[in-house]
Amino acid sequence: MTKEKKHEVLLDIQNLHIEGYSDEHWVEIVHGVDLKLHRGEVMGLIGESGAGKSTIGLAAMGFTRDGTRISEGSVDFDGMELTTTPKADLRSLRGARIAYVAQSAAASFNPAHRLIDQHTEAPVQYRIKKRLESQEDAMELYNRLRLPHPHEIGFRYPHQVSGGQLQRAMTAMAMSCRPDLIIFDEPTTALDVTTQIEVLSAIRDIVDEFNTAAIYITHDLAVVAQMADVIKVLLKGNEVEQADTRTMLENPKEEYTKSLWAVRDFKSAQKKRPANTLPLYSVENIDAAYGTVKVLEDVSFDIFAGMTVAVVGESGSGKSTTARCITGLLPPTSGHILFKGEEMPPRFQDRTKDQLRQAQMIYQMADTALNPKVKIKEIIGRPAQFYGGLRGAELKTRVDELLDLIELDPANYYNRYPTELSGGQKQRIGIARALAAEPTFIICDEITSALDQLVAEGILRLLDKLQDELDLAYMFITHDLATVRSIADEVVVMQNGKVIEQGPKDVMFTPPHHEYTDLLLSSVPEMDPDWLTTLLEERGVDDN
Amino acid sequence: MGDILNIVIKRLGLGLLTLLVISVIIFGAVELLPGDIAEAVLGQGATKENVAAMREQLGLDRSAPVRYFEWLGGAVTGDFGNSLVSQKPVSEAIGERFSNTLFLAVYAAFIAVPIAIFLGILVALYRNTVFDRVANILTLTSISAPEFFLAYVLILFFSVKWGMFPAIAKIDADMTLLDKLERTFLPALTMVLVVVAHMMRMTRASIINLLASPYVEMARLKGVPAWKVIVKHTLPNAWAPIINVVALNLAYLITGVVLVEVVFVYPGIGQMLVDSVTKRDFPVVQACCLIFAATFILLNLAADIGAILTNPRLRHPK
Numbered sequence: 001m002t003k004e005k006k007h008e009v010l011l012d013i014q015n016l017h018i019e020g021y022s023d024e025h026w027v028e029i030v031h032g033v034d035l036k037l038h039r040g041e042v043m044g045l046i047g048e049s050g051a052g053k054s055t056i057g058l059a060a061m062g063f064t065r066d067g068t069r070i071s072e073g074s075v076d077f078d079g080m081e082l083t084t085t086p087k088a089d090l091r092s093l094r095g096a097r098i099a100y101v102a103q104s105a106a107a108s109f110n111p112a113h114r115l116i117d118q119h120t121e122a123p124v125q126y127r128i129k130k131r132l133e134s135q136e137d138a139m140e141l142y143n144r145l146r147l148p149h150p151h152e153i154g155f156r157y158p159h160q161v162s163g164g165q166l167q168r169a170m171t172a173m174a175m176s177c178r179p180d181l182i183i184f185d186e187p188t189t190a191l192d193v194t195t196q197i198e199v200l201s202a203i204r205d206i207v208d209e210f211n212t213a214a215i216y217i218t219h220d221l222a223v224v225a226q227m228a229d230v231i232k233v234l235l236k237g238n239e240v241e242q243a244d245t246r247t248m249l250e251n252p253k254e255e256y257t258k259s260l261w262a263v264r265d266f267k268s269a270q271k272k273r274p275a276n277t278l279p280l281y282s283v284e285n286i287d288a289a290y291g292t293v294k295v296l297e298d299v300s301f302d303i304f305a306g307m308t309v310a311v312v313g314e315s316g317s318g319k320s321t322t323a324r325c326i327t328g329l330l331p332p333t334s335g336h337i338l339f340k341g342e343e344m345p346p347r348f349q350d351r352t353k354d355q356l357r358q359a360q361m362i363y364q365m366a367d368t369a370l371n372p373k374v375k376i377k378e379i380i381g382r383p384a385q386f387y388g389g390l391r392g393a394e395l396k397t398r399v400d401e402l403l404d405l406i407e408l409d410p411a412n413y414y415n416r417y418p419t420e421l422s423g424g425q426k427q428r429i430g431i432a433r434a435l436a437a438e439p440t441f442i443i444c445d446e447i448t449s450a451l452d453q454l455v456a457e458g459i460l461r462l463l464d465k466l467q468d469e470l471d472l473a474y475m476f477i478t479h480d481l482a483t484v485r486s487i488a489d490e491v492v493v494m495q496n497g498k499v500i501e502q503g504p505k506d507v508m509f510t511p512p513h514h515e516y517t518d519l520l521l522s523s524v525p526e527m528d529p530d531w532l533t534t535l536l537e538e539r540g541v542d543d544n
Numbered sequence: 545m546g547d548i549l550n551i552v553i554k555r556l557g558l559g560l561l562t563l564l565v566i567s568v569i570i571f572g573a574v575e576l577l578p579g580d581i582a583e584a585v586l587g588q589g590a591t592k593e594n595v596a597a598m599r600e601q602l603g604l605d606r607s608a609p610v611r612y613f614e615w616l617g618g619a620v621t622g623d624f625g626n627s628l629v630s631q632k633p634v635s636e637a638i639g640e641r642f643s644n645t646l647f648l649a650v651y652a653a654f655i656a657v658p659i660a661i662f663l664g665i666l667v668a669l670y671r672n673t674v675f676d677r678v679a680n681i682l683t684l685t686s687i688s689a690p691e692f693f694l695a696y697v698l699i700l701f702f703s704v705k706w707g708m709f710p711a712i713a714k715i716d717a718d719m720t721l722l723d724k725l726e727r728t729f730l731p732a733l734t735m736v737l738v739v740v741a742h743m744m745r746m747t748r749a750s751i752i753n754l755l756a757s758p759y760v761e762m763a764r765l766k767g768v769p770a771w772k773v774i775v776k777h778t779l780p781n782a783w784a785p786i787i788n789v790v791a792l793n794l795a796y797l798i799t800g801v802v803l804v805e806v807v808f809v810y811p812g813i814g815q816m817l818v819d820s821v822t823k824r825d826f827p828v829v830q831a832c833c834l835i836f837a838a839t840f841i842l843l844n845l846a847a848d849i850g851a852i853l854t855n856p857r858l859r860h861p862k
Contacts, residue, residue, distance in 0.1 A: 113777075
């Protein structure tokens with residue numbers, strides 16, 4: 001954090017206005033933002049989705065996405081005014097002097113080309129390096145970024161490399177021409193906490209080492225605290241406030257910033273297992289496989305009525321597969337699923353309507369889980385009709401009731417399409433659809449991970465309220481331990497298809513932990529700007 | 545690579561199965577036609593005894609399944625029976641005609657496919673410009689006009705007015721390749737005009753479809769020039785739908801060219817099929833239909849395999 005700053009301004013954005021084209025009108029989405037960045041400085045841009053973070057980040061490259069335009073203001077990069085620079089000159093800046101690291105490396109690497117060919121593309125094109133030189137440089141960068149097999153990994157295709165490795169390879173690619181400025185657009189949002197640490201420390205080291213200036217865009221405050229020298233908070237295309245990282249964390253001035261800081265305070269009271277009752281659902285020693293690949297091994301846990309079980313673990317640990325086994329979408333190869341002590345048929349096709357009704361699902365991506373061509377009333381009405389046999393006026397009353405439950409005004413939403421709703425509203429519709437079947441148990445598969453923290457908190461509060469009102473049991477699949485802290489009663493930790501540890505939340509969050517649980521817990525970023533440095537020292541990672 | 549071989553073998557098996565089903569349908573359809581070969585050959589004046597004798601002679605008095613398997617057995621070895629009109633083996637007559645049709649199809653494809661893909665890339669690059677619109681209007685016009693009309697327009701200008709190419713495309717085995725190419729230029733051009741639009745528009749659509757993907761944005765943000773974004777970053781991922789449409793059009797070039805052959809008096813298989821239907825020469829009709837079906841199946845199979853091969857996930861498994 002304490003590196004020497006040359007006080008030379010590299011990027012000077014003044015009074016930036018950006019417009020987006022929607023419904024045949026140009027609508028202003030960024031309303032006059034100023035941004036000043038010195039050489040070697042890292043600025044964190046934070047805010048919810050729709051705050052204009054990415055738009056501003058791209059504008060710093062003189063780039064606007066299709067359907068957006070810079071309508072006013074100036075972007076001065078090292079003496080060049082990017083808003084008036086001819087396209088060809090602008091293009092030759094990109095990749096060479098300003099580089100970009102995207103949120104999803106998996107989607108941002110071209111699936112048709114090897115990593116190293118994509119790496120060398122810009123330097124070769126700008127004649128900064130010959131292909132072979134650039135390849136060697138790539139290997140050197142891969143090595144610095146602590147990628148395994150740095151001399152070979154570049155010759156793989158994107159699908160042959162894991163998400164965290166891809167994200168580091170993309171950072172290496174951004175470094176390929178040794179740019180003055182890199183825009184990091186949520187580079188760790190799609191990663192597991194344990195992977196996130198590796199990527200964060202790799203990015204931090206390399207930015208430090210080459211004295212590269214960076215704009216670090218994220219909605220995760222704890223992450224930005226580790227990375228940035230200064231933080232700028234944005235809300236709906238306006239600047240809320242800016243200060244250096246420590247000041248901002250210790251002493252935020254604006255109400256909005258304080259509310260962001262306070263999000264993680266929500267905690268529902270932890271419930272205890274009721275005595276002398278059968279669990280609502282029991283997962284007993286199940287194994288499962290996709291084809292010949294074994295993905296679950298001897299998984300067992302119980303879920304009691306009215307309680308929340310959080311299932312945590314990295315991607316690929318078998319959390320969602322367990323859910324598929326419970327709902328019967330993937331029949332286990334051995335083991336049993338019990339409902340109130342009675343065994344359920346393994347395949348959902350063999351279950352009765354009443355058995356099916358008991359367990360409902362809510363998905364991570366509300367965008368893809370709701371049919372965009374169908375109105376809200378049908379999305380919610382269909383399960384009510386299927387399971388409850390409701391028709392006509394009865395059905396309408398039920399849909400209204402459900403909309404009331406999820407705190408959306410029935411009159412306003414009954415006839416709308418999912419595409420007209422925000423992310424949080426869509427997720428609420430997903431909840432209403434699950435409730436329509438009158439279940440006793442709902443599986444929530446990463447339902448808040450695609451949402452902004454404020455919105456996610458609203459969803460968690462809603463679920464908590466519904467649990468009290470309807471005596472629902474939840475299975476909460478997540479890799480976000482903050483969510484676990486706020487809503488879980490019991491915790492199940494999974495790794496590589498096995499249950500590593502389980503128990504009541506208070507016990508699970510008190511040491512001693514299983515080694516893996518400990519790794520997971522300690523990997524969750526904290527708001528302390530020294531957290532990452534301290535952690536890496538503790539873990540003994542060579543932080544050069 | 546073992547995976548790909550597996551897929552190819554499976555598809556090949558499925559293709560053969562489809563062909564078998566189609567052979568049943570073809571045989572059944574001919575069976576359903578009113579009257580049979582005996583009646584057709586002997587004409588309306590024939591006595592019942594004559595017809596019966598003829599049936600026995602041709603083996604038509606046996607049950608349909610028996611005759612089907614006999615026909616199928618022959619077809620597998622290339623023996624489609626004798627033509628009722630010429631009494632010569634069907635395979636002999638068809639062989640030359642089919643190779644003529646193939647020649648014309650390949651000729652047209654060699655011109656049409658590169659043009660269509662190149663134009664498709666250009667209109668994707670200059671999408672929503674005047675060039676894009678003009679190219680679309682022209683190709684759509686040419687696909688919308690009936691083939692015989694296009695053919696006559698080409699004849700009017702290229703042979704009648706300017707005298708550049710012959711209007712009649714009669715070829716025989718003794719001609720040199722160059723001669724053949726010159727003679728058949730106008731029918732080939734007609735077919736090019738008919739198939740280019742479809743392939744070009746699919747190329748454009750599948751490229752544009754990918755332009756919004758994050759890796760294309762990434763390429764732009766790396767400063768990659770616009771043409772290279774399309775050729776290097778978009779096209780390699782856009783092949784699957786393009787290959788399918790190309791295969792469909794190649795199949796059309798072989799099976800859908802009757803009108804063009806008639807206009808240019810070209811000795812292809814399409815004309816032969818039409819002649820045989822009017823003359824009730826069922827063995828020839830059956831053989832032609834089977835060949836057409838096999839062409840469709842083979843080309844679709846090739847397209848499937850081609851699409852699979854363009855997928856890096858299959859070419860380079862983890």
